Amino acid sequence: MTRILVTGASGLLGLNLCLMNWDSHTLLGLDRGKLHDTPFELIPGDLTDPQTASRLLHTLHPEAVIHTAANANVDLCEKDPAGAQRLNAEIPGILAEAAAKASIRFLHISTDAVFDGANESPYTETDTPNPQSVYAQSKLLGEQNVLSANPAAAVARVNFFGWSLSGTRSLAEFFYNKLSAGQPANGFTDVHFCPLFVGDLAQMLIGMLEKDLSGLYHVVGSEALSKYEFGRRIARQFGFDEGLIRPISVQQGGLTAKRSPNLRLSVHKLSTALGQPIPGVSTGLTQFYTQARQGYPQKMRSYQQGVGSDKWKVESRLTTDNQQLTTND
DSSP: OOEEEEESTTSHHHHHHHHHHTTTSEEEEEESSSBOSOSSEEEEOOTTSTTHHHHHHHHHOOSEEEEOOOOOOHHHHHHOHHHHIIIIIIHHHHHHHHHHHTTOEEEEEEEGGGSOSOOSSOBOTTSOOOOOSHHHHHHHHHHHHHHHHOTTOEEEEEOEEOOOSSSOSSHHHHHHHHHHTTOOEEEESSOEEOOEEHHHHHHHHHHHHHTTOOEEEEESOSOOEEHHHHHHHHHHHHTOOGGGEEEEOGGGSOOSSOOOSBOOBOOHHHHHHHTSOOOOHHHHHHHHHHHHHTTHHHHHHTTBTTOOHHHHHTOOSOOOTTOOOSOOO
């Protein structure tokens, strides 16, 4: 059993990672007061405090750190580049350096968006990034800062989907919320990606720690598809009307930040290192559907600070809590 500190414990990846692995590893979830009564241990802390990183590592003595905390709102980063720089670029380097000094394994979460999407073939880890947005630029600099401060660290470039604390954090939830309400939803026909179910991603990350991997890895799904087709698959999986998914170009989406049209990434390096195939979209969507039917999203929300678990137990379906995704990508 490994003692792992997970930053961003209330985020989509952080919370799922902790909930799915707390009984097989000692998970310490760094949280800024958004969670309560979780089955894993909550650690209060704010990484924007320069002293937090070294203090946490020396106090908690984790064997590994998985750094998921970030500002992942692409359009918000465009409006606040200084904040994106601090959260996505500077803090990862500070935390990686502290981990290196304490001889603690470090796994940093980055993004597939570091590429410009001009390649016709899948991107490999040796291809040169060319970020097209403030978010992507800050994440690339975060990668560089991590590996410069801690050459033994691992960096995972990801793209994933799953259920979140708010119910509005992933593209899959966007489509689910729209379709379950009988509302139309836009799907980009000219943006391709390789989404990985967050539960599969969580297991891949644990596997990377167990293999003591270092360097860059693409940790995405093994299948590429358009965001339009992804929406149609969500509809089919849940029995919703596929006709509600409207095919449009990303240029019609009214988004602030530029998006890369082709984020097909090769997972050969990761598959070889882990000695196993990487799951595709179909198995992930089945798990996403099964979790919904088993009440997993409602159970997840019962851990939200200020929300009573009984309220969520009696609900039979998800709501959006009057919140909407700022983008549908």
